[in-house]
Amino acid sequence: MTVVACLSIAAQSSRLLRFDRVVALETTSETSANVHIGDVNGDGHLDVVLAKGRHWGLVDRILLGDGRGAFPSAYDLGPASDKTYSSNLVDVDGDGDLDVVISNDRPDPKRIYLNNGKGRFSESDTYGRPEWSTRNAAVADVNGDKLPDIIVANRGNPARTANYVCLNRGKGQFDDDCVLFSKESATTITPADMNADGRVDLVVPHRDGGQSHIYLNASRGDALSFSAVPFGPADATIRSSAAVDLDRDGLIDIVAIDEQRGLFAFFGLGGDKWSAAVPIGARGRTPYALAVGDLDSDGTIDVIVGHVEAPGTVFFNDGSGRRFTAVDFGDGKGTAYGFDIADLDKDGRLDIAMARSDAPNVVYFGGDNASER
Numbered sequence: 286m287t288v289v290a291c292l293s294i295a296a297q298s299s300r301l302l303r304f305d306r307v308v309a310l311e312t313t314s315e316t317s318a319n320v321h322i323g324d325v326n327g328d329g330h331l332d333v334v335l336a337k338g339r340h341w342g343l344v345d346r347i348l349l350g351d352g353r354g355a356f357p358s359a360y361d362l363g364p365a366s367d368k369t370y371s372s373n374l375v376d377v378d379g380d381g382d383l384d385v386v387i388s389n390d391r392p393d394p395k396r397i398y399l400n401n402g403k404g405r406f407s408e409s410d411t412y413g414r415p416e417w418s419t420r421n422a423a424v425a426d427v428n429g430d431k432l433p434d435i436i437v438a439n440r441g442n443p444a445r446t447a448n449y450v451c452l453n454r455g456k457g458q459f460d461d462d463c464v465l466f467s468k469e470s471a472t473t474i475t476p477a478d479m480n481a482d483g484r485v486d487l488v489v490p491h492r493d494g495g496q497s498h499i500y501l502n503a504s505r506g507d508a509l510s511f512s513a514v515p516f517g518p519a520d521a522t523i524r525s526s527a528a529v530d531l532d533r534d535g536l537i538d539i540v541a542i543d544e545q546r547g548l549f550a551f552f553g554l555g556g557d558k559w560s561a562a563v564p565i566g567a568r569g570r571t572p573y574a575l576a577v578g579d580l581d582s583d584g585t586i587d588v589i590v591g592h593v594e595a596p597g598t599v600f601f602n603d604g605s606g607r608r609f610t611a612v613d614f615g616d617g618k619g620t621a622y623g624f625d626i627a628d629l630d631k632d633g634r635l636d637i638a639m640a641r642s643d644a645p646n647v648v649y650f651g652g653d654n655a656s657e658r
Contacts, residue, residue: 599612
């Protein structure tokens with residue numbers, strides 16, 4: 286098996302960032318599941334939405350940013366205390382502001398909150414079925430009508446579990462009778478154009494010991510149609526995936542965290558084929574959260590992994606997609622469940638917001654690299 290090289294912090298280049306400055310988003314240690322960043326009140330500063338609850342009902346929260354890395358104002362997204370896993374920020378009704386799409390575990394409704402343009406939200410609709418054991422939802426235009434649809438990842442017994450696309454019917458109204466397209470037990474689904482045909486495909490990693498698939502989109506309008514291409518092992522336990530071009534060859538690769546196996550890449554080979562799993566970094570920690578982005582502004586995609594009761598790690602890509610430098614960050618408390626990345630303090634460097642269970646939710650700000658310390 287080919288192994289991606291991973292250097293230690295001592296071997297890092299001078300441009301790599303550290304993430305030592307920390308701001309707590311809350312003082313409590315609850316069961317948070319995700320964090321999403323966007324300007325919800327239109328003041329030009331990035332804000333944070335915390336998805337809270339998971340299996341235990343909590344109220345989701347809005348934290349307004351001041352553009353300097355602080356969040357002086359916070360309030361509830363809405364009155365509902367529910368089992369939230371994700372709270373995607375997207376303009377679902379086409380009025381120019383960011384709305385919130387909530388995914389909730391059963392038996393809670395899956396909710397849509399519309400923004401009044403000033404960062405205040407009201408529940409407008411639901412999607413799907415309350416009885417679904419939903420984990421994360423993703424939002425993308427699956428049927429090509431220029432409206433964002435909702436892709437629902439459900440976890441459970443594969444014989445009784447299915448994943449769905451809920452179509453946007455305009456003005457933020459969604460179908461309850463959604464389109465079943467796969468039956469993997471899944472906690473995340475990644476929408477991306479995997480074969481460069483202009484359609485949004487769906488990457489469904491299997492969470493509970495089964496085969497993962499890429500569902501290539503062959504739809505014509507609302508008549509959704511997909512062809513399934515397997516990737517990865519037949520007994521995968523993948524929590525999360527991302528679709529990016531790691532090696533800059535023009536083909537989309539898949540990055541995934543498998544709870545049993547660790548961090549892997551599946552490289553695009555062309556012709557609707559992907560490589561076998563290529564490990565990134567050493568095993569030993571249990572990965573639970575994943576994000577990707579160009580953290581050091583070198584034009585290549587880096588990988589961020591959160592763990593169970595261990596520090597997070599940024600894997601800085603040297604551009605080849607085969608060599609990474611691992612830089613740890615954080616105190617290692619709790620379990621990292623979700624990330625979002627953005628320049629929250631407007632210093633030109635990306636910051637990492639982390640949602641945790643059993644530890645406070647935090648932001649790690651990109652700072653001086655190791656050679657400047």
